[in-house]
Amino acid sequence: MTEAARPTHMLAEVEEIPAAAARFLDGAREAVAAAAAAMRAVDPGLVATVARGSSDHAATYLKYAIELAAGIPVASVGPSVASIYGRRLRFDGAACLGVSQSGRSPDIVEMMRSAREGGALTIAIVNDAESPLAAASDHALALHAGAERSVAATKTFVVSILAGLALLAAWRDDRALAAAVARLPEDFARALACDWTPLADRLAEAGSLYVLGRGPGWAIASEMALKFKETCGMQASSYSAAEVLHGPSAIVGAGFPVLALGVGDAALPQLVATADRLAGQGAEVFLTAPGGGPGVTRLPAVEGLHPLTAPLALAPSFYRFIEGLARRRGLDPDAPPHLRKVTATL
Numbered sequence: 001m002t003e004a005a006r007p008t009h010m011l012a013e014v015e016e017i018p019a020a021a022a023r024f025l026d027g028a029r030e031a032v033a034a035a036a037a038a039m040r041a042v043d044p045g046l047v048a049t050v051a052r053g054s055s056d057h058a059a060t061y062l063k064y065a066i067e068l069a070a071g072i073p074v075a076s077v078g079p080s081v082a083s084i085y086g087r088r089l090r091f092d093g094a095a096c097l098g099v100s101q102s103g104r105s106p107d108i109v110e111m112m113r114s115a116r117e118g119g120a121l122t123i124a125i126v127n128d129a130e131s132p133l134a135a136a137s138d139h140a141l142a143l144h145a146g147a148e149r150s151v152a153a154t155k156t157f158v159v160s161i162l163a164g165l166a167l168l169a170a171w172r173d174d175r176a177l178a179a180a181v182a183r184l185p186e187d188f189a190r191a192l193a194c195d196w197t198p199l200a201d202r203l204a205e206a207g208s209l210y211v212l213g214r215g216p217g218w219a220i221a222s223e224m225a226l227k228f229k230e231t232c233g234m235q236a237s238s239y240s241a242a243e244v245l246h247g248p249s250a251i252v253g254a255g256f257p258v259l260a261l262g263v264g265d266a267a268l269p270q271l272v273a274t275a276d277r278l279a280g281q282g283a284e285v286f287l288t289a290p291g292g293g294p295g296v297t298r299l300p301a302v303e304g305l306h307p308l309t310a311p312l313a314l315a316p317s318f319y320r321f322i323e324g325l326a327r328r329r330g331l332d333p334d335a336p337p338h339l340r341k342v343t344a345t346l
Helices: 009-015 017-027 029-042 053-070 106-117 155-172 175-182 184-192 197-203 216-232 268-280 314-328
Strands: 046-050 074-076 094-100 121-126 139-142 208-213 235-240 257-260 284-287 296-298
Touching: 009 017, 009 314, 017 029, 017 155, 017 184, 017 314, 029 094, 029 121, 029 139, 029 155, 046 053, 046 106, 053 074, 053 094, 053 155, 053 216, 094 106, 094 155, 106 121, 121 155, 139 155, 155 175, 155 314, 175 184, 184 314, 197 257, 197 284, 197 314, 208 216, 208 268, 216 235, 216 314, 257 268, 268 284, 268 296
Parallel strands: 046 074, 046 094, 094 121, 121 139, 208 235, 208 257, 257 284, 284 296
Antiparallel strands: none
């Protein structure tokens, strides 16, 4: 069997995303309700997040979702503040979300423990319900995603965000968001059918690209850029579609590939305008939304979704695409060089 035809753990786990999402929604109702009740009781004026890698991209997504839906600022806290520098922060009246697939990285665990001691309501979003992170937190939302054998996180990333959105909807009693979250397993199944072959054809031998988004979509752009590096050995950079115009666009010229993540939210007109501007500089732009002028190629995406779930529905489409692109480039997406499944940092 050739490398390109060999089944991978990554592909199996990507295809499991709809079922994993449904398992979480079925299995975590009581845990979500309890954590949401605790959030209402505390009524936090600040939410902090603690995470690294793909989990930090999930936390960034939840930052935007919480700020947009609840009007409460969300800040990322550096785990090394507790684990390396030994400084306890004051968290009175705050909530702290720790996001980790394994729940075993010492720095994440120590920061969550420190936040709890500093007065925060602590909630872990973690695949392993018996992990040290779950034990160090007031509440734990177990993902029920099952074992993930590929080094590159896929189903756990998606279900981590799903868990945070379910918590947000229950905490704020947001019925529209709750209904959108309940539909996500179906939306993910539709997303897996989206064919991004035109992008794969362009990137089969490319060395670099930009990935653009706004709001929660920028968090997904950051996750995509990481996966390009991790599985395909490409120098991918993620930017806000506004930030890219403050300097990075200077190197965009003829044939430079750009993936622009457009969804049906308030930022879409500006993102399309940025895509058109970069195409005008000669970039080959791929856009996941209607619109765009000459030089912009439309990629299919699930439409008509809630603005806080629409960016997440791009992830399954991308993961299927990037797994195939890695194999097309002669690489094994299950075993990126120099990486392990659990990265234990201090």
